[in-house]
Amino acid sequence: MTAVKTAMTVPAAPTSEAAPFAIRAERPSDVAAREALLDVCFGPGRFARTCQRLRDGRKPAEGLAFVAVRRGKVVGTVRLWHVSAGGRPALMLGPLAVDPASRELGLGAALMRHALTAAAARGHDAVVLLGDAPYYARFGFSAGKTAALAMPGPFERDRLLACELRDGALDGVTGMIAATGSTLAQPRSAVAATRRAA
Numbered sequence: 001m002t003a004v005k006t007a008m009t010v011p012a013a014p015t016s017e018a019a020p021f022a023i024r025a026e027r028p029s030d031v032a033a034r035e036a037l038l039d040v041c042f043g044p045g046r047f048a049r050t051c052q053r054l055r056d057g058r059k060p061a062e063g064l065a066f067v068a069v070r071r072g073k074v075v076g077t078v079r080l081w082h083v084s085a086g087g088r089p090a091l092m093l094g095p096l097a098v099d100p101a102s103r104e105l106g107l108g109a110a111l112m113r114h115a116l117t118a119a120a121a122r123g124h125d126a127v128v129l130l131g132d133a134p135y136y137a138r139f140g141f142s143a144g145k146t147a148a149l150a151m152p153g154p155f156e157r158d159r160l161l162a163c164e165l166r167d168g169a170l171d172g173v174t175g176m177i178a179a180t181g182s183t184l185a186q187p188r189s190a191v192a193a194t195r196r197a198a
């Protein structure tokens with residue numbers, strides 16, 4: 001498994017006259033557009049996916065949530081999340097999604113490279129994900145070191161992939177992948193309900 005090289009500069013430039021786009025940090029104002037994009041890309045069952053168990057009630061890793069913007073519209077998204085992979089600190093990537101009308105233009109690759117470069121620049125050791133190996137192999141992901149890792153729910157073994165940002169970071173790793181990121185603040189109404197029930 002080849003480690004991703006750390007590069008401090010991250011491309012955010014248009015790729016062509018026909019389809020200029022930019023990658024930038026996700027903003028709070030992107031929420032509605034991003035949710036609509038994920039509904040289109042994954043459908044209503046998206047909250048039942050095993051990956052979602054690692055994101056429920058958590059914040060993405062600091063500085064590691066990005067969107068692709070084309071013609072002023074959010075058309076792509078990727079986030080990274082803190083996890084423990086068999087006791088080792090790692091990041092879980094996902095969801096990665098590009099609007100159907102903007103696919104095959106390199107946005108997915110640009111989001112991936114931007115996210116991995118930013119993660120490496122922040123000193124993270126490894127990234128894991130559930131996804132199609134034929135797509136993610138181009139970014140350095142494989143199932144080579146994930147055979148003894150498990151997810152908190154059903155998953156397809158050949159889709160559990162990893163990419164080391166530091167060579168050897170996942171050598172011999174074994175055990176459960178578990179969420180470790182900061183928790184989201186509960187809405188006041190939920191906090192009050194919890195107190196009343198206690």
Ligand SMILES: CC(C)(COP(=O)(O)OP(=O)(O)OC[C@H]1O[C@@H](n2cnc3c(N)ncnc32)[C@H](O)[C@@H]1OP(=O)(O)O)[C@@H](O)C(=O)NCCC(=O)NCCS
Pocket residue numbers: 041042094095096097098099102103104105106107108109110130131132134135
């Ligand atoms: C996967 C996805 C993000 C790719 O976005 P994109 O902007 O079209 O990707 P790029 O333009 O960078 O790359 C396109 C290339 O990836 C290939 N590709 C796309 N999805 C693929 C898959 N599931 N398996 C293998 N190759 C795939 C395309 O055939 C194309 O190949 P080429 O470069 O040889 O022509 C997008 O198709 C998508 O949002 N899909 C639905 C959500 C999803 O499945 N997300 C990933 C799982 S979390």
